[in-house]
Amino acid sequence: MTSKLFETYALNDQISLQNRILMAPLTRCMADDNLVPTEAMADYYARRADAGLIISEATIIRPDAQGYPNTPGLFTSEQIDGWRKVTDAVHARGGKIFAQLWHTGRVAHPHFYNGDKVLAPSAEKVEGTVPRMRDLSYITPTPATLDDINQLIADYSQAASNAIDAGFDGIEIHAANGYLIDQFLHYESNTRTDEYGGTPENMSRFALQVIDAIADRIGAERTAVRLTPGAYFNMQADPRDRTVFDYLLAQLEQRTLAFVHIGTFDDAMEFDFLGGRVSDYVRANYSKTLVGVGGFTPQSGDQALRDDRFDLLAIGRPFIANPDYVEKVRQGETLTPYSEEMLETLV
Ligand code: FNR
Numbered sequence: 023m024t025s026k027l028f029e030t031y032a033l034n035d036q037i038s039l040q041n042r043i044l045m046a047p048l049t050r051c052m053a054d055d056n057l058v059p060t061e062a063m064a065d066y067y068a069r070r071a072d073a074g075l076i077i078s079e080a081t082i083i084r085p086d087a088q089g090y091p092n093t094p095g096l097f098t099s100e101q102i103d104g105w106r107k108v109t110d111a112v113h114a115r116g117g118k119i120f121a122q123l124w125h126t127g128r129v130a131h132p133h134f135y136n137g138d139k140v141l142a143p144s145a146e147k148v149e150g151t152v153p154r155m156r157d158l159s160y161i162t163p164t165p166a167t168l169d170d171i172n173q174l175i176a177d178y179s180q181a182a183s184n185a186i187d188a189g190f191d192g193i194e195i196h197a198a199n200g201y202l203i204d205q206f207l208h209y210e211s212n213t214r215t216d217e218y219g220g221t222p223e224n225m226s227r228f229a230l231q232v233i234d235a236i237a238d239r240i241g242a243e244r245t246a247v248r249l250t251p252g253a254y255f256n257m258q259a260d261p262r263d264r265t266v267f268d269y270l271l272a273q274l275e276q277r278t279l280a281f282v283h284i285g286t287f288d289d290a291m292e293f294d295f296l297g298g299r300v301s302d303y304v305r306a307n308y309s310k311t312l313v314g315v316g317g318f319t320p321q322s323g324d325q326a327l328r329d330d331r332f333d334l335l336a337i338g339r340p341f342i343a344n345p346d347y348v349e350k351v352r353q354g355e356t357l358t359p360y361s362e363e364m365l366e367t368l369v
């Protein structure tokens with residue numbers, strides 16, 4: 023089969039990908055109790071090194087970023103050394119890997135870091151309980167002060183620098199799926215009245231400050247961002263959110279990031295206020311490298327690339343079920359279907 027999926031792609035003059043298939047970021051909750059990546063994780067990622075680019079599971083930038091058990095970090099030297107084993111293993115197999123940098127904001131839980139509060143844009147609580155920790159309910163967050171915000175930006179930048187020290191080829195800022203940065207970008211979670219709330223420009227400020235701090239530190243060509251204009255996870259959508267993303271995407275258009283990546287579980291989902299699918303909305307408002315994701319088969323993903331709906335295809339759950347996803351697709355072999363029990367082991 024001649025497929026667009028197996029064409030090479032240059033993200034910029036520094037980074038070229040061997041094919042257009044990305045491994046999507048996939049939280050696996052398998053780091054050790056110091057949030058250090060393990061040998062088993064190095065093996066897991068190395069098995070998938072024939073992807074054009076691996077995006078690591080979301081990796082927390084500091085202790086109070088944690089909202090799920092055993093998610094890896096990038097803020098201690100032990101964690102950096104653990105990630106170094108992962109990146110070495112991926113590079114030894116000819117692959118490339120970006121770290122996804124994460125702060126869960128109001129979806130954090132003090133249980134994980136022996137704290138007494140969670141930081142978020144505003145005191146707007148997320149309903150429900152922590153997945154896999156059903157006895158823990160989310161708490162009302164403490165609005166971040168301007169000092170807190172400056173410290174968060176510094177900590178994102180330091181984590182990006184730590185990622186480069188750990189051997190990553192770049193980083194993806196997790197600004198999607200209802201976590202901290204996304205919480206600033208939506209009206210439901212951001213009710214601030216200072217320079218970080220109330221208008222599209224103000225609501226985009228934190229995201230852009232994090233992006234710019236990281237791009238200054240490690241280079242824009244190694245910096246990517248994942249965005250969820252249509253909120254559906256940990257968050258309620260508000261039609262006014264569109265104005266925020268119109269503004270943010272126009273700002274990103276002026277930068278030279280490695281790529282913008284859609285954060286969604288299902289690309290077919292439509293949002294009236296975005297005029298349909300999130301990927302089509304972003305494509306219409308951002309002309310540079312775009313990564314699509316969410317429910318694609320090799321056939322539908324190849325077709326989306328042919329239709330120029332986006333430039334690169336990220337694959338999530340099928341990569342959990344098929345470590346040899348790329349080779350199977352190349353050979354036209356049948357894929358093993360994903361099922362949730364597969365999350366219990368790291369194959
Ligand atoms: C995810 N997803 C996700 N997204 C993200 O930005 N950071 C993350 O750490 C995770 N973790 C994660 C864990 C698990 C178990 C699943 C199933 C999903 C979302 C993921 O990257 C992707 O967008 C979706 O899985 C949709 O793509 P597929 O699975 O339909 O190809």
Ligand code: 8K6
Pocket residue numbers: 049090153199254255287
């Ligand atoms: C996004 C990171 C979440 C990490 C949590 C642990 C893994 C949970 C996996 C659940 C996958 C299915 C969730 C579907 C939600 C779609 C909402 C419409």
